Structures are given as structure tokens and as C-alpha cells.
Amino acid sequence: MFNEFALEHAWLIPLLPAVSFVIIGMLTRSYGRLSAAIAVTMSTVSFLLAIGVAAAVAAGNITVDAPFVQKLSWFHIGGVEISMGVLIDPLTAMMLMVVTTVSLLVQIYSCGYMKGDAGYGRFFAFLSLFAGSMLGLVIAVNFLQMYVFWELVGLCSYLLIGFYYYKVSAREAAKKAFMTTRVGDFGLLLGILLLQLTFGTLDFLELQQLVPLYILQFGSGFLTIIALLLFVGPIGKSGQFPLHVWLPDAMEGPTPVSALIHAATMVVAGVYLVGRSFFLFSQLPEVMTVIAWVGGFTAIFAASIAITQRQIKRILAYSTVSQLGYMMLALGVGSLTSSFFHLMTHAFFKAMLFLSAGAVMHAMAEEADIFKMGGLRKKMPVTFAAMTVGVLAISGIPPFAGFFSKDEILAAAASVSTPLYILATLTAFMTAFYMARLLFVTFMGKPASQEAYDHAHEVGWFMRVPLIVLAVLSVVSGLWAHLVGFGEWVRFGPAQHEGINWLIAGSSTVLAVLALGLAWKIYVARSWDVDAIAAKCGVLYQLSFHKFYIDEIYAALIRVFVDGAAKVLYWIDVNIVDNIVNILAGLVKAVGELLSPAENGQAQSYAGVYLCGVIILLAYGVYYASKLMAMLGGAF
Amino acid sequence: MTIGLTHYLLLAAVLFAIGMFGVLSKRNIIAVLMGIELMLNAVNINLIAFNRYLPVHDLSGQLMALFAIAVGVAEVAVGIALAFRIYHDRSTINVDELNRMKG
Amino acid sequence: MNFAAISTEIFILCLGLFAIVMDLVLPEQESRKSIGGVLIFSLTGWFLYMFTLYNGQLDPMDPAAMAALADRFFYQGLYLVDNYALFFKQMFILATVLTLLFAADYVQSVLRYRGEFYALLMTALLGMCVLASATDFLTMFIGLELMTISFYILTGARMNSKDSSEAAVKYLIIGSVSTAVMLYGISLVYGATGSIQFFEVCRSPHLFFPLGIAGITMVLIGFFFKLSVIPFHMWAPDVYQGAPTPITAMLAMGSKAAGIAAMMRALFVAFPMLGIYWLPMLSVLCAACMIFGNIMAMRQRDVKRMLAYSSIAQAGYMLVGIIAADPAGMKAVMFYATLYVFANAGAFAVLSVVEAQKGSTSYRHMAGLAQSAPVLAAVMTISLLSMAGIPPTAGFAGKLYLFTAVVDQGYLWLAFVGFVMSMISVYYYLLVAKAMYLGAWDGSSLAVSGSTRAAVVLSVLATLLVGVWPEGLAELTNLAASTFLQ
């Protein structure tokens, strides 16, 4: 019963948080607790509905091939018909689950985390809108709907990253996030427009029918361009190289926001988009290769940066970039299932990692540098436990969730391309290492600052519960999903019944354990001196530490090619375009000046001009008359 | 050589031109007025000569000349009165100095 | 002789004589306002009466109608009082009435010989009326001279101002030269055709000889002088600036319109065959007027002088209608001339107040007018905008009539010049508005008498009314234009 109701009313899932945004924004903004209550209530209802939907999907015949669709015309003009609606298939159901779960937990967590902040109400408004936008994106029936919510997600990230608007860094980070993703959106929009022009529709299901026919008829050349353009959007949104720069800076927002952005919303939108339009991408091998390599490179690139970062959230951020690269890689090698599997598990453990990090920072008075922490495991046991679970999960240690999903990705990569597999495996090793570094430096060893240490305390229940729930999910979701047959549901094309490839799984696990050990050796046992290693690596260390100077390069490019050009054009506008008019006006004035001496006030010069005029006209008259006479000849 | 219309017209033209010269070159208002009178007289010669030499049926040329004379007189009268005014105002009747307004 | 045909002229002459007599009869100390009042009332009455004199469209086949038309001549084909003439006479009377209305105070405070002022204004009006009806060169010439000589004197009527006498002398010298030139032209036309009557002149084939063409050219130049067409315009700025403000107004509205009236009649009755000759010449002069008149107006710092240059440009606009050389063009000219009367009356009424009370009409003295006399400032702005042709003032409709007429005849380039220059003219008109609205206000307020107020309100209402409802005036002008050559 409830399942059907949930399915029929799936549109409520994004709408409820949006409504809560409106209510809070318009009415209850100044009443923090009330606002929080509204937001959490709405999210809870959404969450329940999402469960209902998932149940309905599981119970009913709703599969990837036979989705459930509701549509309503949004606007139409000429031949362009744009709908808003709900498309439910297992992919959607899974995403709804993940998003509602994480956002609900994050909201609960925020009740504690944001306590005392002046913008308490506002924060929940934005969080609600964020969740609503993401959910709207997930249930989109066509590209435009997806783009609409895609942009709204961008807006929310802007608002939330810049939540502490009085901080210049937050303000700039928000702007950067919006701008960078906007660059991606440009490509996406172009792609969408081309799709609309090529097929006359943007509806996923219709396109799914049309694309193969089109390829049969016209080949895939033009579609490749479209698909590449579409992929630019995910590059921006999901923080793929080279548009990854905004993601680490997004740490400027409150930590729950980081959790939300990095785990369940926003960044996975890109992955979701590629997954949703896999009917298109999977037909285009060149594009798939690009996706795979972008993903693979991003994964190892981000990991190599994460190794040297010192700020806890920044490390996590780069790990997110890296993991997203993983997901892209998975998509690129054609394994939708593994990508989304990883998306799900990653959502849980990454959310938890961030929330834990938030707890740590909360306890340490917003200190972010891990090397100024240390020894917190006694003070914050729950957080420590959660963090440990997270690290193990992300490192792919069985039986934690990450093991299963990562293994599937590696297997998929190995089946397609050996270099990609090696890349991915290497990344896995690095991931395990830097995550362990994070964990050990923060919680093990001696406190770096006794004062801060004394100040630290375990977090309250509002924050603790989400951590625990997520920790549980991080442990069980992988295994559970593996057992119930995730691949049966979330798939593209026929389901792949592959068991665990023990060779690959084993090798990656071994590598992960090795990495953990290495980290232990360095950071806990202190067998090797950290600084010495850093010094030895020299240039490489500097490159990694400074994020390969990508930000600086971009800043320089913008300064020269955008601001510089702007100044030049402005100069042109003022001094050339505008001046033409002024020159014309001056010319008119000059003519006036030129003529004015004639009006010298002397009657006789006036008479002179007059008589000159007489004579000129007379001369013309006589000339004319003589011509006339010559012409008429003897007429008279 | 027969004296015809052409001669009179040329005479009138020359007289008119001399009047023009006077108007343009003299400094004194009264002298300028004299130039104007010469010009008006030249026109009258024209009119009367046409009346005499063209196949017309009445004396309208002469009549025109008559009225022109009257108008000329009136203009001179006003002109001289104005010259008085100017002389009264500025103790000069040099046309060149009448240039308060210009530009 | 049909004296009914010249009743208007007789009436005006009587008024003029009345002014002279009253001036002699009234005691020395008496202000001559009463004379002005009588003139205003009688002229207004006559103005209204003249509406009854219009004829409808006449059917040339109908002998009775033709007989009625013959009644309109004073003497055997001379001095025609047709709708066209009636219209212009009404316009002159209207201009005079408006001028008298706002001149009352000015005359009182500035002028010395008031009775004579009124009398001479009447003789000038008489001259204009004669011009509108004249169908022979003699009458036309005499009318022209009567008007011009009256204006010479009136221009010099500000006894305490050196500018005034200077302006009068300049006007007289150049005017006399112009008289001579025009007479020379008349003599040549007479020589070519053997007649001084328009109806006979137009029948003569000898007009095509150099003699005739030279004559036409010089006659036209005489009119150009009146219209202040470039390059025969040099007198205008100085005279406008130096003359007493009401006279400047009359020069701009009356003298110019009378010139137009006579010129159109001469061109269309006496020289219609030679359109191929004078049309191109006229179009070039017209463009020159519109361009240089406006450009020169831009650099002026005295409003009267600026209006002089602007009137040169306005003459260009009116020529546009003549160039169209069809009833539509004529109608447009008459329409435009009328609305120009309203606009000028408004502007000069304001200027006469300013000049009488502040002593000058430079932009500096206009400053703050929006606060010292908001109504005057508004009237000034609206009147100037009417000259520029900005709706909803009458100028817009007027320009539309003019340029539709001329474009219909294929002169698209003139429309270009005209529209572009009229938009440029907004620049200097707005400078006046700027001075009035933005200039520093010295805190004083201007006294505006009832009659002046009546003049400005009447003129501005007319400007706006004609702007939003041009129909009435358009019908009248249409009637005048379409019955012109019957």
C-alpha cells in the first residue's frame, strides 16, 4: 500500500524539502529550532517516501528496462516541448535512498553542529533546498529537468559554501565553486541544445529509443561531439581534472555541507548524469575511453595531492576527487553497476568521514591542521571508531563496504584496459596510505597542543547518532548489496553476474594493508622522519603540496585573458566606440566654430555674403537658362 | 548703331553694380544709404526701358518705378532717422563700429 | 471694385489709425494699455469673423460657384482673397493678438513710444495681409515694403538700448539691398513677360529665357531674405537679438509666414512651369538651412539669438513643404507655419517677461526659471520641443505632414536631413531646459501679468491640442491648400 502511494507520489520527495525551504525562508528563518524541526521533518518524510519507492521498485516490475514515469508539461513553445516529471527505475530508487538518507543524517547532525550559529534557520533552509534540488535532479525525466536542478544544486552549493559569508575565503570559495561548475555547465548546455536540435526531444526514454537508430543511420561522429560536450558538465560538477579546483576549496562551508556535497549530492550528480545517459555514452567507444582516462587520471592525480595535505577536510576533499575519478573510470570502462555501487558505499563512508572530521574540528575549536591534533582517540572514542571504520572502508579492507565496490571497479577496469587497472590499483594503495595518515596523525600519538587537547570532548547525541548510523551502513552496505544482487537492479544492459575476482581483490587488499602498515610505520611508530622524506622528494613534494600549482595557473590565466581583456575592451569602448560619437559631436561643433566668424556683426559683410549669394544663384540661373535654351533650341 | 534696350539694361546693371560697390565699401551709414539709392535708381531705369521697348499694353513698368521711388524715399527717410539715433547713441555713424552683436 | 474683398485690410488700417489718434488724444501719463486692449479685442473678433468667409470646395463646372470665386477678387483678377489668403491672414492676426497679449507689459516697461508701437504693429500686419492676397508684383512689393519698413522702425523702438538701433540699422541696410535686388528681379520678370500680374506672367513662354530666369532668381532671393534662408540669413541673428522681444516674435512668426505666403503664391501661380529650375535650387538651400541653422544655434548663449538661428532652420523645414510642390506640401507648410506661431508665441512670451524683468535673455538669466516661474519654464520647454518636433506637441504632427509630403515626391534625402537635424536641434533646446531646470535659483520670483499668462497658456494649449488632435487645423489647411488654384 504505502509502496504504491510512495511511487505515485514520488514527486513529493524533492518537493517536500523545497517546501521546507520556502517555509523557513519566508517565515521561520529567525526561529532556529523550529526551522530545524521543519527541515528534519520534511526530510524524514522524504526519506520514508524514498524507502517506499525503493520497496515499490523491489516489489514491482520496475526495472531499468521498464521504468515508472510521470510527466507534466512545464512549458512548450513552437516545437519545443519540455516536461517536468518523475522517472523511477532502480537507479533512481537507489539514488533517492542514498540522498535522502545522507541528507537526513546530515540535517540531524547539523542540529548539533550548527547550534549557536546566527544563521541557524538560514542554514536549514539552504540544506533543504540542496536536498530538494538533488532529489529533483535524480528523478528527472529529461535533460532539461536535470539541467534545471543541476543548476539549482550549483546555487545551493554556492550558498552553503559561502555560508560564512563574512569570511572572505568562504566567499571566494563559493564563487569559485559556482564559476568552475558553470564552465562545465556551458558544455553541458551546448550538449543538451544539440540533443534537442538533433532529436527534437530531451526525454531520456525517447532518446534511448532514438539514439541507436540515429547511429545506424548517420553514424556516431556527431553524437560523439554531443556526448563529449555533455561530459564537460560532469567534469565540472564531479570535480574531474581539470575542473576539480573548486572541490577542495569547498571546505570553507560548514562541515555538514561538505559532507553533503562530497558524499551524496552535488559531486555525484555528474556521475549520475553519465549513468543516466549511459544509453548514449555506451554507444560511443571514443567517449567512453575519454571518460575512463579522465576518471583514472583524476583518481591518481587527486590521490597524489592528498598525500601531502595537512588540513583534515582538504585531505578528505582530495580523496573525494580521487574516488569520483574512480567512479568515472568505472563508467568509462562500461561498468555502470560498479560505478553506482561505489557511489553508494562512498556516499556512506565519505559522509561519515566528513562528519567525523567535523566532530574533530568542532572539538578542536575549528582547528583543521591534522598535525596540530593528535591523540584524540581517548577523548573522542565514538568519533575515532567511526573514523576508523571509514578509513578501512575507503581503503577497501574486507568486509567493509568499500572493499566490494572498489573491487568491482578494479575488476571492470582490468577487463578493459591494463594501464587503467594499474592506475586504479596504484590509486587504491595511495588512498589507503593517506587515509591512514589522516587517522593516525589525528587520533594516535601525542597531542600536538595540550591546551586544545584538554578542550576536546566527545560530540553530543545529535551528532553522534548520524555517525553511528553511517558507520553501520559503511560496514554492511557493501556486503548486503553484494548479497542481494545490486547488479541485478542497477545495471545497464544485461546484468553481470560476476563474483568477486579473488586475484584482483586479494592483490588490492594486500596493497591496502601494506599502505596502512606503511602509514603506521611513519606516523605512529615514527620509524622514518616525515620531513626528511618530504625533503628527499623535493620537487615532487612541492608539486603535490601546492596542488601542482593548478590554482595559480588558473588565476594567472584569468588575470591575463579575462580581466586583462576586459580592461582592454573597456578602454576600447570608452576611447574608441564612444569617442566616435564624441568626435562626431565635436565635428558639428567645429563646423559651428568655422562658420561663426562670418557672423562678425558687421552689416557690410552681411551684405557681402548676401550679394555673393545673389551672384552665385544668378550665375547658376544663367547657366541653367543657357542650357535650357540650347536644349529647347528652336522651340520658341 | 542703334540705341536699344540692351544699352539701357547694361547701363542699369553698371549703375546697380556701382551702388553695390558703394554699399559694400563705404564706412558711413549715410554713404551706404546713397549706394542703396543708386541701386534703386538702376532698377527704375530697367523698368522704364522695358516699358518703352517691349510690346506691352500699359504703363505698368512706369507705375512700378513710381512706387519704387516712393519706397526708396521712405527707406531713406527711415535710414537717416536711424542714423540720427545711432549718432545720438554713440557719436559715430561708422558702420564698422556697429558690432555689439555677433557670433 | 469689390471692397468687401479688402474688408480685413480696411479694418486693420482703421485700427492703426485709431492707435495713432488715441495716442495723440490720450494724456501723456496715461499708459497705452487701453489701446492694446482695444486692438486685442477687435482683432480677436475679426479673427473669429473670418472663419465665416471660407469657401468650400468649388466645382469648376458650376458657373454659380465660379461667380462666387470671381467675387473674391478686388479688381479684375487682382488681389485675390481665397481660402489660402484667408488662412494666412487669420494666422497673422492670431500672431499679432498673441504678441499684443504678452507685449502689454513689455511695452509698458521697456518702450517709450507706445501708441506708435501699436500703430506700426498694425501697419506691419496690414503689409502681411496684403502679401497673402497679392497677385501682382506691384501689390506684393508694396505690401512687403510696408511690412518691412514697419519692422525696421519697430526693431529700433527700444530707445534705451544700443542693440536695438544697431539691429535696426543692420536690418535696414540689408533689407534695402534686398529690396533693390528683388525689384531688379521684378523688373527682369517684367522685361521677360511684359506683365507684372501673376496670372499673365505664368502664361509667358519667355520666362524660360535667361532674362526670366535671372528675374525669378532675384525675386526668390527677395523672399529668401524674408525667410532668412542661408546664405541670405546673416541679418537674422543680430536683428532678432537686438529687436524688442515682441517684435522678434513677430519677425519670427509673422514676417516669415508672410514671406512664405507670398512666395508660395508667386512660385505656384507665377512660376509653376519653372519648377524644374527652382526645385533643385530650393532643395539645396533648404538642406543648408536645416543643417547650418541648427549647427549654428548650438553654440549660442543667448536664447533670442539661439531662436534666430533656430528660425533659420525652421525656415528650412517650411521650405521642405514648398519643395513637395503639391497640395499636401502646401498644407503641411501652412500647418507648420501655424504651429510655429504657437510655439514662438509661447517662447517669446516667456522671453519677454525674462527680458523685461532681468534685462537679458542669455542662458545665465534663464537659470532657475523652473522655480521662479514654473509655468513659464514649462511653457518654454514645451514650445521649444514643439519646434524640435517632439510629440505630443504640434511640431511632431507638423513635421510628419511636411516629410510625408516631400518623401511622397521622392525627396527621401531631405527627410533624412530633416529628421536628423531636428533631433540634433533637441540638443540646444534642451540646453535651455537645462538652464531653466537645473540652474541656480536666486530666490526671486517673476511677476507675470494676466495678459501674459493668457498668452502663454493659450499658446501652449494650442501647441498641445494641435499635437494630439491635429485634425481641425489639418482640415482647415487642407481646405486652403486644395482650393488654392481654383
Added chain:
Amino acid sequence: MENFPLLTTVLLAPISAALLLCFVSARAVQSVRVICAAAMTVALVLTVYAFFSYDMSVGGMQFMEDVPWITDLGVHYALGVDGISLPMLLLTELIGLAAVFSSWSIEKRPKEFYILLMILIAGVTGTFIARDLFIFLLCYEVVVIPIYIMVIIWGSTKRVSKEYAGMKLTIYLLMGSAFMLVGVVALYLQAFPPEMRTFDMQALAAAAQAGSFSEEFQIFAFFLLLLGFGSLLSMFPFHSWSPDGYAGAPTAVSMIHAGVLKKIGGYGLIRLGLLVLPLGAKFWAPLIAGLAMINVMYAAYIALAQHDLKYVIGYSSVSHMGYVLLGFAALNVVSVSGAVANMVAHGVMSALFFAMIGYVYERTHLRSVRELRGLAHQMPRVATGFMLAGMASLGLPGLIGFMPEFTIFVGSFSEYPVFAVLAISGIIFTALYTLRMLARILFGPRDSRFDHFEDARGVAMMPLIILGIALVGFGIFPQLLMGMVGSGTEQLLPLLDRIADAPAVLGGIR
């Protein structure tokens, strides 16, 4: 309601308010304001009624009124609205009311200000509801002079003096209109033989269909109209009046000018240029598209280099008008609809921007991006207004700006792919300058200099509320707007089909 002269009432509301004000004492400031607000409310309510009672299934001109006016020119007092003009009318009244409220606190000669404002609004209203070209021109030119006076008296001097700005704006617009007038006169004369001449735009369009205008004539006349309407729409290179003008103008004038007056250019291009001179429109379309692209990119770039808020928005509006031009140039139903909708969208957002800037400037006397900062602390509501307008400006879905832009892109992409791609890339730069501006003035550390300025409240909130509702309402329910626009533009379909293969300038480059 059947015979109620609704449009006349809408037109007369501001006019009668202006007349009424003439008889109100200049010291009775409150009554002056209330009269204006009341008049504009009446106008707005009636317009909203018209908007929702317009029968889209029938389409075409509705609420028609027709009284012969000037018979010898063939002018009728003919009013009516269709799917293209009704949104513009609604926009006018919305912004008009908002402008009245945002001028509430004017201290200097308020009576005169409001009289001029009412004339201005009446003029703009008239252009959109006129079915007769004469009325269109009349109303269009009526607005220019009040604007000039308002700029020089109530304006502000920044980079250029307000006198210069006002004069520049006035002369530019008038020069444009001069060319336009020539075109209109030629059109009027060409359409019908002398006895049948009329200024009725539908009749002119019918004449065009009947072949009264040769192709050469259309090309020529359209070019003239383009000069006129293009400079009104701030088409490159006739755009430079726009930023200076807005910077100099008082708030209400900036709102109305950027919000609606400018749109007369686009409206005229469609109503007159496209409907009456279709072949001319087709011929010049590639040029327009090219200029449109320059508008978008060039102005967006320049906006990046601006520090004065009004200049940023001024250039931004130039940039946005590029989209309108692009939509027009593509000459298909979708893109033209987008152009119309974008005019509405830009009108609302730029009016909101100017209202907010005006509020801030009125309080702080600062307009520089460099000096203002952290206003979100002291003025959260104003900040919300800025954010709404800014987000709409960068085309955020869910606000009014997105859907028109998308429609334009869809419509124009197939016609001018290269220009369209470049124009679309403008969304990046738009976002860049908008976000930079917002970030600098709204966010960042609290600045105690602004502590004693209070947030907008009461009447000062009205512009934000009125325009905000429109901004969000049309954003979430675009069909409200698009349905209306579509019912107007779909009538163009046969026309557009007919000219599809007509020749175009530059060999019709794409």
C-alpha cells in the same frame, strides 16, 4: 466588462495621476506619492486581469479599441494587445509600480518628479498597446524628454556628469528615432495609394503580404528601422548611451529605462520590422546575429572591468540585449518567443537590480564595488534582492532568466551555430561578473561604516516584493509567460516560413 475600455484606462491611469498632481500642493508629498501608487496599482490590476483573461486559444489582438483620430493621415486611436505586447504591458505596469515605490523617499521636488514619472510610464504603456504606428511613435518619443529632465535634476554624477549622461542618452535615442522616422514615413507612403493611407500596423502588415513593398525597399526600410530600434536596444556599436545613461539616471528612471523602455526596441523590431518588412528582416538577420554576439561577449567582458554598480548592470543589460537580438535574428518561432520572453525577464531583473542599487545608494551614497562590502550583514533583505536579481541575471533555472535564454539558444543554434556557441559562452562571463559583484558588495567581513543604515522595510520592500514575485513566479511556471508569448509568436509561423529562403546579407552566413 465586455465594452469596458480596459487599455484606455490603463493608459489614462498615469496620465490622470499626472494631471491630478498638477493641482496638488507641492508640500503635500504624501498625497503625491499615494496618488501615483494608486494610479499604478489600478493600472497593474487591470493589466493582470487582462493577462489572465486573454483568450490564448483565439490569439491575435484582443481588448481592442478603435476610434478614428486624424483622418487625413489615416491615424486611428487603435489599441489592442496580443501575446507579444501583453507581457510587455504587464512588465511595464509591474516596473511602473515598483518604480513609484522605490522613489518614495525622494526629497527634492517630489511633485515634479512624480509628474514626469507618470508621463514616462504612460508613454511606455502607450507604445506597447498601440496598434497604430502613429501612436506608437508618439508615445515612444514622449518619454525621451521627461527622462532627460529627470536625469539632470535627480540624477547623479559619477564617471560622467549627469548632464552629459542625460544629453547623451537623449540624443542617441532621438538620433535613432530620426532614422526610424524616415523609415516609417517611407513605409507609410509605400503601403497604400494616397487615399487609403493608414498607420494601422496590421494593415501595413497586410500590405506587406500583398506585396506592396519590393524587396529592395524592405531591405532599405528595415535598415533604417534597425538603426532606430537597434540603438534603443543598445545594439553594438550604438550601445554606449546605455551604461552612462543608467549611471546618471535616478533609480526610477534606470528601472523603467532598462526595464521597459529599452524593450521597445526589440518589440518594435518584431512588431514593425518583422511583421511589416519580413524580407528586410531576413536580409539583415545575419548582421544582427553577428552584432548580437558582439553585444553579448563584448559587454559582458566590459562589465568585468567595471567598479560602479550601475555600470556593471548597464553593461550587463547591453549584454543581455544581445540575446534578444540573437533570438530575433534567428527568425523562427522558438527563438523569437525566447527574445520576447527574455525582454520580460531582463526587464524584471534589471529593474530589481536598479531598485536595490538605488536603495543602497540612497542610504550610503556609495555605488562602487570597491567601497561597498558586507552589506548582507546590515541589509539582509536588500542582499536577498541582489541575489535574486543576480541569479536571474546569470540564468539560474527556477528564476525568470533561464527559460527565455534556453529558448533563444534552442531557436538560434540551428541558424547561427557559431554565433550561438559564442553567445552561450556568455553565460560564463555573466556569471563571473555577477558573482564577483555580489560577492564583493554583499559578502565579506562586516563593515561598521554601514552599521547605522537600516534594512529595507515597509514601502522600500515593495519593489523587491513586486518584482520578486514576478521573478520567481515566471521562473517556476514559465508556461504562464511562454504560453502567452507563444500565442503571439505562433502567428508568425506562416510569415517566417514564407521568408525562409529569402536572400540575406553576407550570403546568409551562419
Added chain:
Amino acid sequence: MSELAGSAVFFALAVVIIGTALGVVLNKNLVHSALLMTACFIGVGILYITLEADFLGAVEFMTYSGGVAILIVMGVMLTHRGEGVPSNPFNGRELFAAVLAAVFVTVMGLVVTFIQIPPGGGFVSGDTVADLADMMLNTYILPFEIAATLLLAALLGAIILAKGDGEA
């Protein structure tokens, strides 16, 4: 009159008229100019008589040589107090004036050369006075009256202008 005598008279008159006219404009002394002008007008009057316009000739003598000349001489006398500064004899303006005059004569000469005198001669009145009076009082009565008004206006104007602001 024989043709030769006619020519002789004409040329003599022409020489007188042009000579005196030149004297008027070239003479530095205003009084001399005025006297020369009178002489010139007398010449013109005689010329009228040779053109069989005897009444006009008489009018010319009376008004111009009489009235106008006296008026001018009076004007010279009244305003000449100590003035009469002769400007430098031949400056640019005079050159300009001379050129202009010469061009005018040339153009008119051209015009005149085109004239074909129609056969039949002109209208020769037996009694010019009667004929003129007839026209003036019949056909052209209106201009006649208006001319009267004109003279009245000029008189009035001359009086007030000459009186000026000074005396009452």
C-alpha cells in the same frame, strides 16, 4: 530724334550717370558725394525723359534730386560733426566689393546678350500722367493706398526714431 542724336544723348547721359555715380562711391567727402548724387539723379531723370517717361522724369527730379538729396545733405550736416575719417583708400573690402560688382555686371551682361527684342516696340503713351493716374486710381488703387500708408508709417517711424529717448 535722329538715331545718331539719340545715341549721342544716351552715351552722354550714360557717361554722366556712371561718372557721377562713381564719384558718389569713390569720393571721400560726404558732402561732395551728396552733390554728385544729385547730379547723377538729374542725369537719370533726363534719361527717363528720353525714354518717353516724362512724368517719371519729373518725379525723379522732384523727389530724388530734390527731396532725397536735401534729406541726405541734412543728414550729413547733422551727423558730420568733426567726422569723416577717410578710411584707407583701397583695402580688402573694397577689392571684394569691386570684384563682386564686376561679376554682377558680367552676369547681367550675359543675361542681356540673350535678349531678343520682339518686334513692335513698346507702349508709348500719349499722356503719361493721365495713363498713370488712370492705372493708379483704378487697377492699382490698392497698392496706391497702401503706399500712402507706407509713407505714413515711414514718417511716423522717422519721427520717433529721430526724436529718440531724449526729449519728451
